[in-house]
Amino acid sequence: MGHWWARNIIEPGKLPLLLALASFVLTFVITRIVVRLIRAGRGPFGNVKAGGLHVHHVVPGVVLTVIGGFGAVGSDRHGFGSAVFAVVFGIGAGLVLDEFALILHLDDVYWSEEGRKSVEVVVVTAALVGLMLSGFLPFGVDDLSDDELYDRASVILGVGLNFGLALLALSKGKARMAIFGVIVPLVALVGAVRLARPASPWARRVYRRRPRARARAQLRAYRHDLRWAGPRRRIQDLIGGKPTPQ
Structure with missing residues:
Protein backbone atom coordinates (compact mmCIF):
# COMPACT_ATOMS: atom_id res chain seq x y z
CA MET A 1 0.00 0.00 0.00
CA SER A 134 -5.11 6.85 -8.71
CA GLY A 135 -3.47 6.37 -12.09
CA PHE A 136 -6.34 6.68 -14.58
CA LEU A 137 -6.07 9.05 -17.51
CA PRO A 138 -8.75 10.15 -20.01
CA PHE A 139 -9.62 7.73 -22.82
CA GLY A 140 -7.66 4.85 -21.36
CA VAL A 141 -4.22 5.79 -22.71
CA ASP A 142 -2.42 5.50 -19.38
CA ASP A 143 0.41 2.98 -18.80
CA LEU A 144 1.11 2.50 -22.49
CA SER A 145 4.10 0.35 -23.36
CA ASP A 146 6.81 1.49 -25.75
CA ASP A 147 5.38 -0.79 -28.47
CA GLU A 148 1.89 0.67 -28.00
CA LEU A 149 3.26 4.19 -28.15
CA TYR A 150 5.08 3.31 -31.36
CA ASP A 151 1.94 1.85 -32.90
CA ARG A 152 0.00 5.11 -33.06
CA ALA A 153 -2.81 3.54 -35.05
CA SER A 154 -3.81 1.28 -32.15
CA VAL A 155 -3.65 4.20 -29.73
CA ILE A 156 -5.85 6.35 -31.97
CA LEU A 157 -8.26 3.45 -32.41
CA GLY A 158 -8.49 2.91 -28.66
CA VAL A 159 -9.10 6.59 -27.97
CA GLY A 160 -11.69 6.79 -30.73
CA LEU A 161 -13.51 3.69 -29.45
CA ASN A 162 -13.53 4.99 -25.89
CA PHE A 163 -14.79 8.39 -27.07
CA GLY A 164 -17.50 6.73 -29.17
CA LEU A 165 -18.74 4.64 -26.23
CA ALA A 166 -18.82 7.70 -23.97
CA LEU A 167 -20.73 9.66 -26.62
CA LEU A 168 -23.21 6.79 -27.03
CA ALA A 169 -23.77 6.62 -23.28
CA LEU A 170 -24.36 10.38 -23.27
CA SER A 171 -26.90 10.11 -26.10
CA LYS A 172 -28.74 7.49 -24.02
CA GLY A 173 -29.19 10.02 -21.23
CA LYS A 174 -26.49 8.59 -18.97
CA ALA A 175 -24.39 11.71 -18.42
CA ARG A 176 -22.60 10.49 -15.30
CA MET A 177 -21.60 7.21 -16.91
CA ALA A 178 -20.39 9.06 -19.99
CA ILE A 179 -18.23 11.40 -17.89
CA PHE A 180 -16.71 8.61 -15.81
CA GLY A 181 -16.40 6.49 -18.94
CA VAL A 182 -13.86 8.96 -20.32
CA ILE A 183 -11.61 7.96 -17.41
CA VAL A 184 -12.67 4.31 -17.02
CA PRO A 185 -13.61 2.79 -20.41
CA LEU A 186 -15.58 -0.07 -18.83
CA VAL A 187 -18.08 2.42 -17.39
CA ALA A 188 -18.66 3.90 -20.86
CA LEU A 189 -19.19 0.40 -22.27
CA VAL A 190 -21.84 -0.41 -19.65
CA GLY A 191 -23.62 2.88 -20.32
CA ALA A 192 -23.52 2.31 -24.08
CA VAL A 193 -25.05 -1.18 -24.06
CA ARG A 194 -27.81 -0.59 -21.51
CA LEU A 195 -31.28 0.72 -22.29
CA ALA A 196 -31.55 4.45 -22.86
CA ARG A 197 -33.40 6.85 -20.58
CA PRO A 198 -36.93 7.51 -21.96
CA ALA A 199 -36.35 11.23 -22.62
CA SER A 200 -32.88 10.82 -24.13
CA PRO A 201 -32.09 11.62 -27.79
CA TRP A 202 -31.39 7.93 -28.43
CA ALA A 203 -34.79 6.85 -27.07
CA ARG A 204 -36.67 9.53 -29.02
CA ARG A 205 -35.06 8.46 -32.26
CA VAL A 206 -34.44 4.71 -31.96
CA TYR A 207 -37.35 3.67 -29.72
CA ARG A 208 -39.90 5.75 -31.59
CA ARG A 209 -41.10 2.72 -33.61
CA ARG A 210 -40.21 0.13 -30.97
CA PRO A 211 -43.00 0.29 -28.36
CA ARG A 212 -41.69 -2.70 -26.40
CA ALA A 213 -38.21 -1.18 -26.03
CA ARG A 214 -39.76 2.16 -25.10
CA ALA A 215 -41.92 0.51 -22.44
CA ARG A 216 -38.92 -1.40 -21.03
CA ALA A 217 -36.88 1.80 -20.90
CA GLN A 218 -39.65 3.64 -19.05
CA LEU A 219 -40.08 0.79 -16.56
CA ARG A 220 -36.35 0.54 -15.90
CA ALA A 221 -36.03 4.31 -15.46
CA TYR A 222 -38.99 4.33 -13.05
CA ARG A 223 -37.53 1.53 -10.95
CA HIS A 224 -34.07 3.13 -10.95
CA ASP A 225 -35.39 6.53 -9.87
CA LEU A 226 -37.64 4.95 -7.24
CA ARG A 227 -34.66 3.13 -5.75
CA TRP A 228 -31.99 5.82 -5.92
CA ALA A 229 -33.71 9.22 -5.94
CA GLY A 230 -34.35 9.21 -2.19
CA PRO A 231 -30.84 8.20 -1.06
CA ARG A 232 -29.27 10.64 -3.56
CA ARG A 233 -31.37 13.53 -2.26
CA ARG A 234 -30.51 12.68 1.36
CA ILE A 235 -26.79 12.67 0.56
CA GLN A 236 -27.12 15.99 -1.29
CA ASP A 237 -29.00 17.49 1.66
CA LEU A 238 -26.35 16.21 4.06
CA ILE A 239 -23.54 17.76 2.02
CA GLY A 240 -25.11 20.97 0.83
CA GLY A 241 -28.11 21.56 3.07
CA LYS A 242 -31.81 21.18 2.38
CA PRO A 243 -33.38 23.44 -0.26
CA THR A 244 -35.95 26.00 0.84
CA PRO A 245 -39.51 24.56 0.50
CA GLN A 246 -41.44 26.20 -2.31
Missing part, protein backbone atom coordinates in the same frame (compact mmCIF):
# COMPACT_ATOMS: atom_id res chain seq x y z
CA GLY A 2 2.84 2.37 0.91
CA HIS A 3 4.59 1.67 -2.38
CA TRP A 4 1.37 2.34 -4.34
CA TRP A 5 0.84 5.63 -2.46
CA ALA A 6 4.40 6.78 -3.09
CA ARG A 7 4.29 5.79 -6.76
CA ASN A 8 0.84 7.19 -7.66
CA ILE A 9 0.14 10.03 -5.22
CA ILE A 10 3.35 11.50 -3.80
CA GLU A 11 5.03 11.26 -7.18
CA PRO A 12 6.37 14.82 -7.76
CA GLY A 13 4.46 15.29 -11.00
CA LYS A 14 1.17 14.54 -9.25
CA LEU A 15 1.71 16.63 -6.13
CA PRO A 16 0.11 19.79 -7.63
CA LEU A 17 -2.96 17.77 -8.61
CA LEU A 18 -3.20 16.36 -5.08
CA LEU A 19 -2.89 19.86 -3.58
CA ALA A 20 -5.50 21.22 -6.00
CA LEU A 21 -7.94 18.44 -5.08
CA ALA A 22 -7.38 18.87 -1.34
CA SER A 23 -7.86 22.65 -1.49
CA PHE A 24 -10.89 22.21 -3.78
CA VAL A 25 -12.67 19.84 -1.39
CA LEU A 26 -11.68 21.79 1.72
CA THR A 27 -12.86 25.07 0.19
CA PHE A 28 -16.21 23.56 -0.76
CA VAL A 29 -16.72 22.11 2.73
CA ILE A 30 -15.79 25.37 4.49
CA THR A 31 -17.94 27.41 2.10
CA ARG A 32 -20.96 25.20 2.70
CA ILE A 33 -20.49 25.45 6.47
CA VAL A 34 -20.27 29.25 6.30
CA VAL A 35 -23.31 29.70 4.05
CA ARG A 36 -25.36 27.35 6.20
CA LEU A 37 -24.43 29.40 9.27
CA ILE A 38 -25.42 32.58 7.42
CA ARG A 39 -28.71 30.98 6.42
CA ALA A 40 -29.39 30.00 10.05
CA GLY A 41 -28.38 33.45 11.32
CA ARG A 42 -25.57 32.08 13.46
CA GLY A 43 -21.97 33.12 13.88
CA PRO A 44 -20.17 36.28 12.81
CA PHE A 45 -20.60 35.65 9.09
CA GLY A 46 -22.77 37.58 6.67
CA ASN A 47 -23.33 38.18 2.98
CA VAL A 48 -20.74 40.32 1.24
CA LYS A 49 -22.27 43.46 -0.26
CA ALA A 50 -20.79 46.34 -2.22
CA GLY A 51 -22.99 49.36 -2.85
CA GLY A 52 -26.11 47.31 -2.12
CA LEU A 53 -25.02 44.59 -4.53
CA HIS A 54 -24.74 41.02 -3.18
CA VAL A 55 -21.33 39.74 -4.26
CA HIS A 56 -21.55 35.97 -4.66
CA HIS A 57 -18.47 33.92 -3.84
CA VAL A 58 -18.30 32.77 -7.45
CA VAL A 59 -16.79 36.21 -8.20
CA PRO A 60 -13.58 35.79 -6.16
CA GLY A 61 -13.65 32.16 -7.26
CA VAL A 62 -13.35 33.17 -10.91
CA VAL A 63 -10.46 35.52 -10.10
CA LEU A 64 -8.58 32.84 -8.15
CA THR A 65 -9.22 30.22 -10.84
CA VAL A 66 -7.80 32.50 -13.52
CA ILE A 67 -4.74 33.34 -11.42
CA GLY A 68 -4.14 29.73 -10.46
CA GLY A 69 -4.75 28.40 -13.95
CA PHE A 70 -2.44 30.78 -15.76
CA GLY A 71 0.13 30.46 -13.00
CA ALA A 72 0.08 26.67 -13.25
CA VAL A 73 0.47 26.79 -17.03
CA GLY A 74 3.46 29.11 -16.74
CA SER A 75 5.22 27.20 -13.94
CA ASP A 76 7.01 23.88 -13.69
CA ARG A 77 5.23 20.87 -12.19
CA HIS A 78 7.97 20.22 -9.66
CA GLY A 79 8.60 23.69 -8.18
CA PHE A 80 7.22 25.53 -5.18
CA GLY A 81 5.34 27.88 -7.48
CA SER A 82 3.37 25.05 -9.05
CA ALA A 83 2.23 23.92 -5.60
CA VAL A 84 1.10 27.45 -4.69
CA PHE A 85 -0.79 27.95 -7.95
CA ALA A 86 -2.38 24.50 -7.59
CA VAL A 87 -3.77 25.50 -4.19
CA VAL A 88 -4.99 28.84 -5.55
CA PHE A 89 -6.67 27.09 -8.47
CA GLY A 90 -8.30 24.51 -6.17
CA ILE A 91 -9.70 27.23 -3.91
CA GLY A 92 -11.05 29.17 -6.88
CA ALA A 93 -12.59 26.07 -8.47
CA GLY A 94 -14.25 25.16 -5.17
CA LEU A 95 -15.85 28.61 -4.91
CA VAL A 96 -16.96 28.59 -8.55
CA LEU A 97 -18.46 25.09 -8.65
CA ASP A 98 -20.23 25.66 -5.34
CA GLU A 99 -22.35 28.14 -7.30
CA PHE A 100 -22.47 26.11 -10.52
CA ALA A 101 -26.28 26.15 -10.46
CA LEU A 102 -26.27 29.97 -10.32
CA ILE A 103 -24.07 30.10 -13.43
CA LEU A 104 -26.20 27.51 -15.21
CA HIS A 105 -29.55 29.18 -14.51
CA LEU A 106 -28.27 32.78 -14.37
CA ASP A 107 -30.32 33.14 -11.23
CA ASP A 108 -29.74 32.85 -7.47
CA VAL A 109 -31.01 29.28 -7.06
CA TYR A 110 -28.53 28.35 -4.31
CA TRP A 111 -31.17 27.13 -1.85
CA SER A 112 -33.68 25.87 -4.40
CA GLU A 113 -34.11 22.42 -5.92
CA GLU A 114 -32.02 23.55 -8.90
CA GLY A 115 -29.19 24.34 -6.48
CA ARG A 116 -28.62 20.62 -5.93
CA LYS A 117 -26.77 20.59 -9.25
CA SER A 118 -23.86 22.41 -7.60
CA VAL A 119 -23.39 19.64 -5.05
CA GLU A 120 -23.57 16.97 -7.73
CA VAL A 121 -21.03 18.73 -9.94
CA VAL A 122 -18.59 19.13 -7.03
CA VAL A 123 -18.89 15.46 -6.07
CA VAL A 124 -18.38 14.30 -9.67
CA THR A 125 -15.39 16.63 -10.12
CA ALA A 126 -13.73 15.41 -6.93
CA ALA A 127 -14.31 11.79 -7.93
CA LEU A 128 -12.83 12.31 -11.40
CA VAL A 129 -9.72 14.02 -10.05
CA GLY A 130 -9.40 11.25 -7.48
CA LEU A 131 -9.44 8.66 -10.26
CA MET A 132 -6.72 10.55 -12.12
CA LEU A 133 -4.62 10.62 -8.96
Whole structure:
Protein backbone atom coordinates (compact mmCIF):
# COMPACT_ATOMS: atom_id res chain seq x y z
CA MET A 1 0.00 0.00 0.00
CA GLY A 2 2.84 2.37 0.91
CA HIS A 3 4.59 1.67 -2.38
CA TRP A 4 1.37 2.34 -4.34
CA TRP A 5 0.84 5.63 -2.46
CA ALA A 6 4.40 6.78 -3.09
CA ARG A 7 4.29 5.79 -6.76
CA ASN A 8 0.84 7.19 -7.66
CA ILE A 9 0.14 10.03 -5.22
CA ILE A 10 3.35 11.50 -3.80
CA GLU A 11 5.03 11.26 -7.18
CA PRO A 12 6.37 14.82 -7.76
CA GLY A 13 4.46 15.29 -11.00
CA LYS A 14 1.17 14.54 -9.25
CA LEU A 15 1.71 16.63 -6.13
CA PRO A 16 0.11 19.79 -7.63
CA LEU A 17 -2.96 17.77 -8.61
CA LEU A 18 -3.20 16.36 -5.08
CA LEU A 19 -2.89 19.86 -3.58
CA ALA A 20 -5.50 21.22 -6.00
CA LEU A 21 -7.94 18.44 -5.08
CA ALA A 22 -7.38 18.87 -1.34
CA SER A 23 -7.86 22.65 -1.49
CA PHE A 24 -10.89 22.21 -3.78
CA VAL A 25 -12.67 19.84 -1.39
CA LEU A 26 -11.68 21.79 1.72
CA THR A 27 -12.86 25.07 0.19
CA PHE A 28 -16.21 23.56 -0.76
CA VAL A 29 -16.72 22.11 2.73
CA ILE A 30 -15.79 25.37 4.49
CA THR A 31 -17.94 27.41 2.10
CA ARG A 32 -20.96 25.20 2.70
CA ILE A 33 -20.49 25.45 6.47
CA VAL A 34 -20.27 29.25 6.30
CA VAL A 35 -23.31 29.70 4.05
CA ARG A 36 -25.36 27.35 6.20
CA LEU A 37 -24.43 29.40 9.27
CA ILE A 38 -25.42 32.58 7.42
CA ARG A 39 -28.71 30.98 6.42
CA ALA A 40 -29.39 30.00 10.05
CA GLY A 41 -28.38 33.45 11.32
CA ARG A 42 -25.57 32.08 13.46
CA GLY A 43 -21.97 33.12 13.88
CA PRO A 44 -20.17 36.28 12.81
CA PHE A 45 -20.60 35.65 9.09
CA GLY A 46 -22.77 37.58 6.67
CA ASN A 47 -23.33 38.18 2.98
CA VAL A 48 -20.74 40.32 1.24
CA LYS A 49 -22.27 43.46 -0.26
CA ALA A 50 -20.79 46.34 -2.22
CA GLY A 51 -22.99 49.36 -2.85
CA GLY A 52 -26.11 47.31 -2.12
CA LEU A 53 -25.02 44.59 -4.53
CA HIS A 54 -24.74 41.02 -3.18
CA VAL A 55 -21.33 39.74 -4.26
CA HIS A 56 -21.55 35.97 -4.66
CA HIS A 57 -18.47 33.92 -3.84
CA VAL A 58 -18.30 32.77 -7.45
CA VAL A 59 -16.79 36.21 -8.20
CA PRO A 60 -13.58 35.79 -6.16
CA GLY A 61 -13.65 32.16 -7.26
CA VAL A 62 -13.35 33.17 -10.91
CA VAL A 63 -10.46 35.52 -10.10
CA LEU A 64 -8.58 32.84 -8.15
CA THR A 65 -9.22 30.22 -10.84
CA VAL A 66 -7.80 32.50 -13.52
CA ILE A 67 -4.74 33.34 -11.42
CA GLY A 68 -4.14 29.73 -10.46
CA GLY A 69 -4.75 28.40 -13.95
CA PHE A 70 -2.44 30.78 -15.76
CA GLY A 71 0.13 30.46 -13.00
CA ALA A 72 0.08 26.67 -13.25
CA VAL A 73 0.47 26.79 -17.03
CA GLY A 74 3.46 29.11 -16.74
CA SER A 75 5.22 27.20 -13.94
CA ASP A 76 7.01 23.88 -13.69
CA ARG A 77 5.23 20.87 -12.19
CA HIS A 78 7.97 20.22 -9.66
CA GLY A 79 8.60 23.69 -8.18
CA PHE A 80 7.22 25.53 -5.18
CA GLY A 81 5.34 27.88 -7.48
CA SER A 82 3.37 25.05 -9.05
CA ALA A 83 2.23 23.92 -5.60
CA VAL A 84 1.10 27.45 -4.69
CA PHE A 85 -0.79 27.95 -7.95
CA ALA A 86 -2.38 24.50 -7.59
CA VAL A 87 -3.77 25.50 -4.19
CA VAL A 88 -4.99 28.84 -5.55
CA PHE A 89 -6.67 27.09 -8.47
CA GLY A 90 -8.30 24.51 -6.17
CA ILE A 91 -9.70 27.23 -3.91
CA GLY A 92 -11.05 29.17 -6.88
CA ALA A 93 -12.59 26.07 -8.47
CA GLY A 94 -14.25 25.16 -5.17
CA LEU A 95 -15.85 28.61 -4.91
CA VAL A 96 -16.96 28.59 -8.55
CA LEU A 97 -18.46 25.09 -8.65
CA ASP A 98 -20.23 25.66 -5.34
CA GLU A 99 -22.35 28.14 -7.30
CA PHE A 100 -22.47 26.11 -10.52
CA ALA A 101 -26.28 26.15 -10.46
CA LEU A 102 -26.27 29.97 -10.32
CA ILE A 103 -24.07 30.10 -13.43
CA LEU A 104 -26.20 27.51 -15.21
CA HIS A 105 -29.55 29.18 -14.51
CA LEU A 106 -28.27 32.78 -14.37
CA ASP A 107 -30.32 33.14 -11.23
CA ASP A 108 -29.74 32.85 -7.47
CA VAL A 109 -31.01 29.28 -7.06
CA TYR A 110 -28.53 28.35 -4.31
CA TRP A 111 -31.17 27.13 -1.85
CA SER A 112 -33.68 25.87 -4.40
CA GLU A 113 -34.11 22.42 -5.92
CA GLU A 114 -32.02 23.55 -8.90
CA GLY A 115 -29.19 24.34 -6.48
CA ARG A 116 -28.62 20.62 -5.93
CA LYS A 117 -26.77 20.59 -9.25
CA SER A 118 -23.86 22.41 -7.60
CA VAL A 119 -23.39 19.64 -5.05
CA GLU A 120 -23.57 16.97 -7.73
CA VAL A 121 -21.03 18.73 -9.94
CA VAL A 122 -18.59 19.13 -7.03
CA VAL A 123 -18.89 15.46 -6.07
CA VAL A 124 -18.38 14.30 -9.67
CA THR A 125 -15.39 16.63 -10.12
CA ALA A 126 -13.73 15.41 -6.93
CA ALA A 127 -14.31 11.79 -7.93
CA LEU A 128 -12.83 12.31 -11.40
CA VAL A 129 -9.72 14.02 -10.05
CA GLY A 130 -9.40 11.25 -7.48
CA LEU A 131 -9.44 8.66 -10.26
CA MET A 132 -6.72 10.55 -12.12
CA LEU A 133 -4.62 10.62 -8.96
CA SER A 134 -5.11 6.85 -8.71
CA GLY A 135 -3.47 6.37 -12.09
CA PHE A 136 -6.34 6.68 -14.58
CA LEU A 137 -6.07 9.05 -17.51
CA PRO A 138 -8.75 10.15 -20.01
CA PHE A 139 -9.62 7.73 -22.82
CA GLY A 140 -7.66 4.85 -21.36
CA VAL A 141 -4.22 5.79 -22.71
CA ASP A 142 -2.42 5.50 -19.38
CA ASP A 143 0.41 2.98 -18.80
CA LEU A 144 1.11 2.50 -22.49
CA SER A 145 4.10 0.35 -23.36
CA ASP A 146 6.81 1.49 -25.75
CA ASP A 147 5.38 -0.79 -28.47
CA GLU A 148 1.89 0.67 -28.00
CA LEU A 149 3.26 4.19 -28.15
CA TYR A 150 5.08 3.31 -31.36
CA ASP A 151 1.94 1.85 -32.90
CA ARG A 152 0.00 5.11 -33.06
CA ALA A 153 -2.81 3.54 -35.05
CA SER A 154 -3.81 1.28 -32.15
CA VAL A 155 -3.65 4.20 -29.73
CA ILE A 156 -5.85 6.35 -31.97
CA LEU A 157 -8.26 3.45 -32.41
CA GLY A 158 -8.49 2.91 -28.66
CA VAL A 159 -9.10 6.59 -27.97
CA GLY A 160 -11.69 6.79 -30.73
CA LEU A 161 -13.51 3.69 -29.45
CA ASN A 162 -13.53 4.99 -25.89
CA PHE A 163 -14.79 8.39 -27.07
CA GLY A 164 -17.50 6.73 -29.17
CA LEU A 165 -18.74 4.64 -26.23
CA ALA A 166 -18.82 7.70 -23.97
CA LEU A 167 -20.73 9.66 -26.62
CA LEU A 168 -23.21 6.79 -27.03
CA ALA A 169 -23.77 6.62 -23.28
CA LEU A 170 -24.36 10.38 -23.27
CA SER A 171 -26.90 10.11 -26.10
CA LYS A 172 -28.74 7.49 -24.02
CA GLY A 173 -29.19 10.02 -21.23
CA LYS A 174 -26.49 8.59 -18.97
CA ALA A 175 -24.39 11.71 -18.42
CA ARG A 176 -22.60 10.49 -15.30
CA MET A 177 -21.60 7.21 -16.91
CA ALA A 178 -20.39 9.06 -19.99
CA ILE A 179 -18.23 11.40 -17.89
CA PHE A 180 -16.71 8.61 -15.81
CA GLY A 181 -16.40 6.49 -18.94
CA VAL A 182 -13.86 8.96 -20.32
CA ILE A 183 -11.61 7.96 -17.41
CA VAL A 184 -12.67 4.31 -17.02
CA PRO A 185 -13.61 2.79 -20.41
CA LEU A 186 -15.58 -0.07 -18.83
CA VAL A 187 -18.08 2.42 -17.39
CA ALA A 188 -18.66 3.90 -20.86
CA LEU A 189 -19.19 0.40 -22.27
CA VAL A 190 -21.84 -0.41 -19.65
CA GLY A 191 -23.62 2.88 -20.32
CA ALA A 192 -23.52 2.31 -24.08
CA VAL A 193 -25.05 -1.18 -24.06
CA ARG A 194 -27.81 -0.59 -21.51
CA LEU A 195 -31.28 0.72 -22.29
CA ALA A 196 -31.55 4.45 -22.86
CA ARG A 197 -33.40 6.85 -20.58
CA PRO A 198 -36.93 7.51 -21.96
CA ALA A 199 -36.35 11.23 -22.62
CA SER A 200 -32.88 10.82 -24.13
CA PRO A 201 -32.09 11.62 -27.79
CA TRP A 202 -31.39 7.93 -28.43
CA ALA A 203 -34.79 6.85 -27.07
CA ARG A 204 -36.67 9.53 -29.02
CA ARG A 205 -35.06 8.46 -32.26
CA VAL A 206 -34.44 4.71 -31.96
CA TYR A 207 -37.35 3.67 -29.72
CA ARG A 208 -39.90 5.75 -31.59
CA ARG A 209 -41.10 2.72 -33.61
CA ARG A 210 -40.21 0.13 -30.97
CA PRO A 211 -43.00 0.29 -28.36
CA ARG A 212 -41.69 -2.70 -26.40
CA ALA A 213 -38.21 -1.18 -26.03
CA ARG A 214 -39.76 2.16 -25.10
CA ALA A 215 -41.92 0.51 -22.44
CA ARG A 216 -38.92 -1.40 -21.03
CA ALA A 217 -36.88 1.80 -20.90
CA GLN A 218 -39.65 3.64 -19.05
CA LEU A 219 -40.08 0.79 -16.56
CA ARG A 220 -36.35 0.54 -15.90
CA ALA A 221 -36.03 4.31 -15.46
CA TYR A 222 -38.99 4.33 -13.05
CA ARG A 223 -37.53 1.53 -10.95
CA HIS A 224 -34.07 3.13 -10.95
CA ASP A 225 -35.39 6.53 -9.87
CA LEU A 226 -37.64 4.95 -7.24
CA ARG A 227 -34.66 3.13 -5.75
CA TRP A 228 -31.99 5.82 -5.92
CA ALA A 229 -33.71 9.22 -5.94
CA GLY A 230 -34.35 9.21 -2.19
CA PRO A 231 -30.84 8.20 -1.06
CA ARG A 232 -29.27 10.64 -3.56
CA ARG A 233 -31.37 13.53 -2.26
CA ARG A 234 -30.51 12.68 1.36
CA ILE A 235 -26.79 12.67 0.56
CA GLN A 236 -27.12 15.99 -1.29
CA ASP A 237 -29.00 17.49 1.66
CA LEU A 238 -26.35 16.21 4.06
CA ILE A 239 -23.54 17.76 2.02
CA GLY A 240 -25.11 20.97 0.83
CA GLY A 241 -28.11 21.56 3.07
CA LYS A 242 -31.81 21.18 2.38
CA PRO A 243 -33.38 23.44 -0.26
CA THR A 244 -35.95 26.00 0.84
CA PRO A 245 -39.51 24.56 0.50
CA GLN A 246 -41.44 26.20 -2.31
